[in-house]
């Protein structure tokens with residue numbers, strides 16, 4: 246990398262960088278054909294209440310390549326944001342997720358489930374975002390009150406005023422909002438009062454060492470207390486063990502998501518899990 250050559254010796258067109266530019270362009274071309282060839286798919290990860298009952302899911306995009314590889318969002322969302330393709334991909338995600346949710350809502354067993362959908366800041370900042378979303382609601386027949394849009398702090402740094410306006414507009418339809426990866430961004434806490442949020446999502450990175458790191462434990466407790474005092478639901482991501490779940494439960498966390506329950510599943514797999522966990526299992530800290 247050019248950086249390792251020293252602070253003042255950046256070489257803009259060194260072979261490594263050129264190669265990575267070519268790689269980026271290739272990735273953009275592949276993303277284009279992924280959209281036209283229908284290679285994206287949504288997985289659904291259960292979100293569970295403190296009694297173990299499934300509350301809903303988060304839709305997570307995967308790229309099922311023609312060669313059989315499954316590519317995770319960490320390997321292409323950033324490129325899609327850099328090229329602007331995230332807007333079109335995000336529209337596909339929203340439409341596909343709403344179609345799925347409308348299907349769940351038509352089945353008695355799953356009609357209460359909510360669906361959380363990740364919205365990239367670039368997508369939300371598009372002038373047409375609100376009307377596009379309303380069109381998708383109308384076309385799929387989905388109940389907006391079952392839809393939760395996950396936004397990140399980066400959006401709030403960009404433009405709090407127009408973000409709040411758009412949120413209020415959708416909020417009037419019943420849409421819920423979650424603040425994803427809470428605590429990892431750079432924004433001030435004051436915006437929490439200005440925005441019609443419903444949920445804070447504690448990021449996976451705080452969960453990893455929550456049982457061994459005193460500072461991570463107190464960050465997690467503080468987020469839960471903050472959410473509580475602002476009247477927001479708090480959901481912990483990255484819950485992998487019963488120990489973590491018990492810690493969160495004692496701290497007063499409202500909802501849980503993580504490998505302890507299930508990773509993201511194809512729609513049919515999620516449906517099976519959800520229908521098997523509609524009611525709370527017997528209460529007991531180690532019922533698992």
Ligand code: C2E
Nearest residue numbers: 305306317318319338363364365483484485502503504505
């Ligand atoms: P996120 O929204 O914070 O989603 C949670 C991520 O944590 C998911 O990774 C999920 O698979 C992972 N995860 C869930 N449980 C556990 C656990 O117990 N332990 C650990 N270590 N990880 C867990 P995934 O699916 O790879 O997605 C990564 C990120 O990509 C997402 O983070 C989100 O920011 C973005 N993303 C995913 N789908 C979409 C999408 O449809 N649109 C947009 N714009 N971004 C998306």
Ligand code: MG
Nearest residue numbers: 303363395425
């Ligand atoms: Mg998310």
Ligand code: MG
Nearest residue numbers: 425426446482
């Ligand atoms: Mg997150």
Ligand code: MG
Nearest residue numbers: 426448449482
């Ligand atoms: Mg995360």
